[in-house]
Amino acid sequence: MSRTLVVVGNGMVSHRLVEAVRAEDGHGAWRIVVLAEEPRPAYDRVGLSSYVGEWDATALELSGSGYDGDGHVELRLGDAVARIDREAKVVTTEAGFEQSYDALVLATGSYPFVPPVPGRDLPGCFVYRAIEDLDAIRAAAEQARSHRGRAAGAVVGGGLLGLEAAKALRDMGMSPHVIEMAPRLMPIQVDEGGGALLKRLVEGLDVTVHTGTSTSEIVEDRGRLLAKLGNGTELDLDLLVFSAGIRPRDQLARDAGLDVGERGGVVVDDRCRTSDPSVYAVGEVAAVEGTCYGLVAPGYTMAEIVAAQLAAGNDAATFPGADLSTKLKLLGVDVASFGDAHATTEGSLEVVVNDAVAGTYKKLVVSDDTKTLLGGILVGDASEYNTLRPLVGSELPGDPASIIGPAGGGGGIGVDALPDEAQICSCNNVTKGQITAAITEQSCDTVPKLKACTSAGTGCGSCVTMLPKLLTSCGVEVSKALCEHFTQSRAELFEIIAATRVTTFSELIAKHGKGSGCAICKPTVASILASMAPVIGADRHILDGEQAGLQDTNDHFLANMQKNGTYSVVPRVPGGEITPEKLIVLGEVASEFGLYTKITGGQRIDLFGATVDQLPHIWQRLVDAGFESGHAYGKALRTVKSCVGSTWCRYGVQDSVGMAVALELRYRGLRSPHKLKSAVSGCARECAEARGKDFGIIATDKGWNLYVCGNGGMTPRHADLLASDVDDEMLIKLIDRFLMFYIRTADRLQRTASWLEELEGGLDHLREVIVDDKLGICAELEEAMAAHVANYADEWKGVLDDPDKLARFTSFVNAPGTPDPTISFREEREQKLPVLLGIPAVTGDGRS
Amino acid sequence: MTMADVRTWTAVCEVATVPKAFGVAALLSGGEQVAVFRTEAGEVYAIGNIDPIAGAAVLSRGIVGDAGGVPVVASPIYKERYDLRTGACLDDESVSVPSYPVRVTDGVIHVGSA
Numbered sequence: 001m002s003r004t005l006v007v008v009g010n011g012m013v014s015h016r017l018v019e020a021v022r023a024e025d026g027h028g029a030w031r032i033v034v035l036a037e038e039p040r041p042a043y044d045r046v047g048l049s050s051y052v053g054e055w056d057a058t059a060l061e062l063s064g065s066g067y068d069g070d071g072h073v074e075l076r077l078g079d080a081v082a083r084i085d086r087e088a089k090v091v092t093t094e095a096g097f098e099q100s101y102d103a104l105v106l107a108t109g110s111y112p113f114v115p116p117v118p119g120r121d122l123p124g125c126f127v128y129r130a131i132e133d134l135d136a137i138r139a140a141a142e143q144a145r146s147h148r149g150r151a152a153g154a155v156v157g158g159g160l161l162g163l164e165a166a167k168a169l170r171d172m173g174m175s176p177h178v179i180e181m182a183p184r185l186m187p188i189q190v191d192e193g194g195g196a197l198l199k200r201l202v203e204g205l206d207v208t209v210h211t212g213t214s215t216s217e218i219v220e221d222r223g224r225l226l227a228k229l230g231n232g233t234e235l236d237l238d239l240l241v242f243s244a245g246i247r248p249r250d251q252l253a254r255d256a257g258l259d260v261g262e263r264g265g266v267v268v269d270d271r272c273r274t275s276d277p278s279v280y281a282v283g284e285v286a287a288v289e290g291t292c293y294g295l296v297a298p299g300y301t302m303a304e305i306v307a308a309q310l311a312a313g314n315d316a317a318t319f320p321g322a323d324l325s326t327k328l329k330l331l332g333v334d335v336a337s338f339g340d341a342h343a344t345t346e347g348s349l350e351v352v353v354n355d356a357v358a359g360t361y362k363k364l365v366v367s368d369d370t371k372t373l374l375g376g377i378l379v380g381d382a383s384e385y386n387t388l389r390p391l392v393g394s395e396l397p398g399d400p401a402s403i404i405g406p407a408g409g410g411g412g413i414g415v416d417a418l419p420d421e422a423q424i425c426s427c428n429n430v431t432k433g434q435i436t437a438a439i440t441e442q443s444c445d446t447v448p449k450l451k452a453c454t455s456a457g458t459g460c461g462s463c464v465t466m467l468p469k470l471l472t473s474c475g476v477e478v479s480k481a482l483c484e485h486f487t488q489s490r491a492e493l494f495e496i497i498a499a500t501r502v503t504t505f506s507e508l509i510a511k512h513g514k515g516s517g518c519a520i521c522k523p524t525v526a527s528i529l530a531s532m533a534p535v536i537g538a539d540r541h542i543l544d545g546e547q548a549g550l551q552d553t554n555d556h557f558l559a560n561m562q563k564n565g566t567y568s569v570v571p572r573v574p575g576g577e578i579t580p581e582k583l584i585v586l587g588e589v590a591s592e593f594g595l596y597t598k599i600t601g602g603q604r605i606d607l608f609g610a611t612v613d614q615l616p617h618i619w620q621r622l623v624d625a626g627f628e629s630g631h632a633y634g635k636a637l638r639t640v641k642s643c644v645g646s647t648w649c650r651y652g653v654q655d656s657v658g659m660a661v662a663l664e665l666r667y668r669g670l671r672s673p674h675k676l677k678s679a680v681s682g683c684a685r686e687c688a689e690a691r692g693k694d695f696g697i698i699a700t701d702k703g704w705n706l707y708v709c710g711n712g713g714m715t716p717r718h719a720d721l722l723a724s725d726v727d728d729e730m731l732i733k734l735i736d737r738f739l740m741f742y743i744r745t746a747d748r749l750q751r752t753a754s755w756l757e758e759l760e761g762g763l764d765h766l767r768e769v770i771v772d773d774k775l776g777i778c779a780e781l782e783e784a785m786a787a788h789v790a791n792y793a794d795e796w797k798g799v800l801d802d803p804d805k806l807a808r809f810t811s812f813v814n815a816p817g818t819p820d821p822t823i824s825f826r827e828e829r830e831q832k833l834p835v836l837l838g839i840p841a842v843t844g845d846g847r848s
Numbered sequence: 849m850t851m852a853d854v855r856t857w858t859a860v861c862e863v864a865t866v867p868k869a870f871g872v873a874a875l876l877s878g879g880e881q882v883a884v885f886r887t888e889a890g891e892v893y894a895i896g897n898i899d900p901i902a903g904a905a906v907l908s909r910g911i912v913g914d915a916g917g918v919p920v921v922a923s924p925i926y927k928e929r930y931d932l933r934t935g936a937c938l939d940d941e942s943v944s945v946p947s948y949p950v951r952v953t954d955g956v957i958h959v960g961s962a
């Protein structure tokens with residue numbers, strides 16, 4: 001008979017605990033009942049602020065948090081536990097549900113601390129803790145916007161959580177005020193110097209900071225709020241968010257007579273046991289030997305410790321204390337704090353480099369002999385965090401001032417200086433030694449292989465830039481050479497072509513490569529020349545002159561080669577919208593030429609089984625009927641899928657078909673490093689599956705949300721939100737820039753998803769380049785796209801109009817018109833299918 | 849010399865019909881399909897047109913180039929490279945295609961039986 005484990009609370013730590021017990025409890029000795037107050041399964045509360053913009057709660061879901069299909073776990077949502085009867089070992093919920101337990105784990109987390117300000121309960125005052133809080137803040141902001149066109153908001157609290165909340169308000173379109181009682185922002189993490197710079201940087205982002213003062217009163221004022229600050233300032237506001245810290249939710253434990261700490265929290269020992277041997281506490285509610293931890297990582301450690309005791313009977317593990325180091329990007333400003341950041345160690349010394357021009361503040365705390373690193377603070381640029389944090393407690397490889405000073409090249413410490421036990425990936429606890437072992441013993445010679453093998457860099461991603469350095473330090477050369485004929489990467493060849501205006505492959509290989517080329521470099525260069533043709537003045541048609549010989553067979557015959565050497569034909573059907581007349585033409589052509597027909601995933605029709613010599617005849621019919629090439633054969637824009645949108649659908653909020661057609665016509669024929677797919681959905685229901693595309697657009701009631709770098713395929717990836725609520729014009733500008741930046745910088749055959757993965761700085765950098773125009777190249781990118789759009793011409797029409805190009809579409813040069821004798825078909829499901837040479841069809845079961 | 853005498857030569861096309869670094873397909877009198885190539889350097893080669901791995905007559909439609917100086921064509925199906933001089937597959941030793949003698953007379957390419 002199994003025993004019952006009751007878990008009170010269903011946050012991230014609770015979920016980790018249940019997962020860990022289930023992983024270790026192979027025999028199912030425990031039945032687990034999770035009792036949750038919140039209405040939804042555990043979600044990523046750490047990532048709460050990312051909810052703003054997409055407003056998609058499913059994006060915050062933790063995998064497996066519903067425990068679907070696990071008969072050992074019962075999850076009861078939306079009904080908080082009201083009391084614990086420790087004597088009877090029974091808990092009772094608010095709704096009156098009773099549950100007995102053999103073991104009880106309290107994982108109730110914490111609640112937001114709201115300072116006792118008069119007026120704090122007025123409508124318009126919020127806390128910042130759960131998805132529902134953000135929904136409420138959003139509703140208030142929108143209401144204010146509908147009345148006054150603009151919402152004014154303030155955040156009480158200038159610590160980590162307060163700045164997170166300020167970011168959320170800013171992402172909702174406000175210019176928030178931040179009110180912090182301490183003399184500086186983030187008083188726990190940074191010192192006075194760091195705080196001063198942080199304030200300056202944050203104020204540059206449209207945030208008004210009030211430090212050294214508190215909110216003395218909030219009053220209602222003509223339907224709005226008036227916040228009076230201690231320093232005399234008065235703020236007219238529509239909403240105010242308290243985000244001034246958290247307190248452990250220990251009331252349940254207090255009522256049950258468990259020991260609680262002086263500053264709150266359920267007192268537990270280093271194995272997370274409370275004063276009752278059947279009751280444990282983990283996460284933010286637990287005061288481990290008197291200290292509560294407001295971070296998720298220590299909570300996870302506690303969850304693992306308790307799970308080991310319950311499921312494996314193993315009580316060897318004890319709580320080792322927690323590394324409270326943090327590295328954050330708050331409102332786009334890097335802030336990192338690690339080790340003994342405030343130099344509390346006796347005799348410790350501080351070395352500070354404060355560069356007001358560069359906007360960086362760096363402090364190292366070292367031992368009195370300046371040899372051992374104890375901690376540090378980095379503001380404005382935290383790139384050295386990855387190498388410095390693992391060195392805490394170890395000897396520094398050089399003079400501390402030169403490590404953080406501009407004189408040291410700003411390079412900090414090389415990876416070689418790190419000891420093997422230095423933790424590189426703190427999300428997944430991967431050490432340098434584990435990574436170098438994967439490189440040298442398991443021959444992981446690329447960043448993606450290292451990620452797959454060690455999990456390093458798969459959490460927050462902040463350590464990804466360390467991986468290539470470790471590869472290099474292990475002697476793995478990350479070669480960028482395109483092939484044996486070019487030592488340059490695709491991106492470098494692009495720059496060479498753009499700068500020197502070389503317009504032919506032969507000139508390029510003579511000047512910058514060697515040999516005569518191959519099936520890798522020829523199509524790559526052909527693609528670059530096609531992308532740049534209108535800008536550099538290269539031949540316009542991809543089969544003009546020498547370019548024809550560079551093309552892969554698909555591009556060469558403007559059709560997709562299938563396994564028996566025949567081709568399939570895909571005319572463009574923009575947005576998937578097609579007239580009945582055109583649909584009939586497709587059917588007639590397929591019937592006349594005996595082609596197998598299939599609807600594609602991109603909302604168009606594929607006609608299979610055409611021989612080389614049939615292609616021009618088929619296309620003559622199609623072009624006459626108003627069709628044009630669909631570029632299904634090219635590394636180019638394929639389709640822009642759409643749902644039916646607001647014109648027909650009861651739920652649609654924008655005309656998704658119209659936008660899809662416009663985008664498909666704008667970018668048709670655009671050659672790129674790999675195929676490009678897109679989709680437009682008319683509402684948040686997302687029927688067009690836009691987030692599985694290289695660029696996906698989802699309608700909002702205010703405009704469009706643009707998502708980039710998704711794909712389906714072998715490694716599916718949801719696209720990331722790049723911009724929200726933009727209008728038509730801005731949407732097209734951003735896509736123009738995005739596509740051209742990708743075409744310029746990606747590797748050969750690199751889809752946008754893996755391009756973004758390897759892009760240094762990731763999505764933030766991408767946003768800086770194409771939204772904020774940090775590199776000042778947006779105008780150039782837009783011009784290049786405008787040239788493409790202006791010069792588009794249908795490739796198939798170009799062939800039909802040119803006898804020289806047409807002459808290449810022949811079966812045998814010495815016997816034109818003779819069909820290829822090796823091509824034969826059989827019939828199945830009333831259509832013809834290819835039969836391959838030497839692979840006869842097996843009759844009987846209808847399969848070959 | 850005696851060997852050459854028993855060979856059957858098929859006139860395929862004018863050299864100018866095949867652009868440099870290009871291939872065309874031709875039918876020999878015995879019904880065999882050959883892929884005829886002209887390299888960047890202007891040399892003409894002929895090998896079997898049927899890709900032995902894919903089982904489809906497609907090699908004439910591959911990209912012509914070189915691998916370490918060896919003239920090659922890459923199959924358009926799975927990209928294995930074949931030595932235009934010998935028909936040997938560079939990427940899979942277990943397969944090869946036949947190679948055919950070629951001569952150019954009066955600007956016309958002729959392919960001999962294998």
